[in-house]
Amino acid sequence: MRIGLDYRTVGTSPHSGISRQVYALEAALRTLPQVELERFTVAPLGDETRLQAHCPAWDCAKTAMHQPQNRLRFEAGFLPRALREQQIDLYISTFNMGLPLPPKPKGLRTVVLLHDLFQITLNNYHANRLKALIYKTCDRLSIAYAVHSADRVWTPSQYSFEETARLFPKAAGKIRVLPNQVDSFVELAADLTPRKLPEQFWLLVGTRELRKNVPFLVDAWQQARRLSPDVPALVLVGSLEHLPEAQRNLPGIRALSGVTDAELHALYRQASRLWQPSYAEGFGLPVIEALSVGTSVAVASGTSLDEITPPSAPRFSPTDGPALMQLMLDLVARPAQESPEQCRLWAQRFNHQAYRRRLAELIEELK
Template sequence: MRIGLDYRAATAAPASGPARQVLALERALRRRPDTETVLFTEAPLDHPHRAIAVAADLPARADADAAPPGLRRRWRFEAGFLPGALRAQKVDIYIAAAEGGLPVWRKPAAVRQVLLLHDLFRLTLRRPRSAPWRSLASRLIDEAAIGHSIASADAIWTPSRYTTAECGRLFPAHAHKLYVLPDALAPLPAPAERSRLSRPLPPRYWLLVGTREPRKNADLFLRAWLDARRQHYDTPDLVVVGSPADVPAELQRLSGVHWFERIGDDELARLYLDAERLWQPSYAEGFGLPVLEALAAGTPVAVAEGGALEEVAPGDMPRFDPHDRPQLAELMIRLSRESVVGNAEQRRAFAQRFAPNAYAARVGALLDELLKNKKK
């Protein structure tokens, strides 16, 4: 059996969250017996992935960025390149690893199609800092691309029950295709020595990972932390993995907040290991990998209610309303005084439920289910 995998994320941004999941899926597929994995991507002529993947030429930048954003580039890959490439490679199953990405037309009839759908926030959340016409155009394109892929997929794999429920709510006619495939937790490298970090760490700190998108809720979280700090002097410092430019100017240089940008995995591992607690305040999250990475280091977490984050945190870890700033500040004050519930080994054991072996087993079961349905 030949399985094709959408490898574009791994080519374009290998350190990103989507790329890490594509790489985890590739490793799981290569472990499956009697299966050959074929990678499909787009890349410049000198890119090393052209030696391991079936690659479309990357369009010139001016063409790729034409308005609406990325439309011509996606059309060339998904309508112009992919159908013929799947046919030429005699692929039996093709897995699209983006919110859209399945062939637009002329797909070989025998090919089974899987959509790896992380979330639907492109359809359900407003686009910040965007002109109204551009926001409308992007939404219409996303609705068409995602809607097409959901309709044409034989199976839709989502990382959480939350995303499954959202997809079923927005596309009820295709709810029968939905299956949960939790994201894989890849082991981080050995933690970097503190002396090799880009900046010194405070002796005691909480950790926040991710600030780029408004749904990460860094603005409200920082304001709640500042409230707690003013009321209780012993509230720990805050280490933030992200850019100060992602938050308002008045929050960019707070005393006690330490920003880390563009750090390596070994530095991130050190931040997880030494943190007193990871906070994940996102009001919309498709999965929540930083929570599991912290738990794998034995570090306690506190997560926002109402989304996928609750699925990736043990039941004894604190939850909070991501929209209630006073409640969050009160929780911070309380947790800065209390002892941590549970122990590090219990937290590491919880994270192992999402380790590569468990992920590969789930991928195998879903593929078996897909092939079984084909025979019916």
């Protein structure tokens, strides 16, 4: 079976959560018997990516890969012919959309990896309203086409499954859940001494997207800290620029950018707890990463975080600030209920063995 894999996200943001799942998918596919894997992407002229994947002859900057005009040129002008020439049996798009436009090569089956639907259900950061409208319209059309034309739609959680079925009820019968792969870190934890972090701190990973709900958590943390000196400092992996100006210089808050995997490993290990306040989450990668090294978590309720988090972990409403403040005060007054070993055991249900078993089932279904 010859399988084609959409590799465009890797070129745009090689360290993103989506790219990490592309790497996991690629590695898992290569372990399956009688599978030949080919990559498809766009790249700048002269880039080494062109030696590792099938690319169109035209030049495309890495930062421009997902611009609507470049996507259309790739998905309509290049991909159908390239898939036909390479005799691909199954093509997997990896970023919510991006399947080849008609005419579809004869005998080709397709899968879209649908991480979430927030591109079309929520507002995101854009330079201006016109750009936001253009991207949202393009994304809505592209996702709708991918969901309706694909032979299968794979989602990382039951929550995303149900959201997809709600928005596209005619596609409900072909949606399957493929939980993300999250292994414990391979690299040793970095020495964080140069970062000059406080001895005790809570951690939050990701600040850019509105749905991460970071200002809500910072506000509750600030109020809890006023009431108790035992509330730890707060370290954010991201930028303070995504917070309201009044929150950027609060005593005890730090933001770290340019964090390496080894530093992220160390941050998870040293944090007293990871907080995930998102009001919309398709999976919740930082939660499993923290658990995989034995760190306790506390999460907002109502989305996929409910299903990927241990039942004993603290949960809170993503809209009730006073309740979150009280939870913070309660948690500094008592030790974590979950031991590090319990956290690690829970995270193992998302390791590469579990991922590869489920992927093998889904590929077998498509043969």
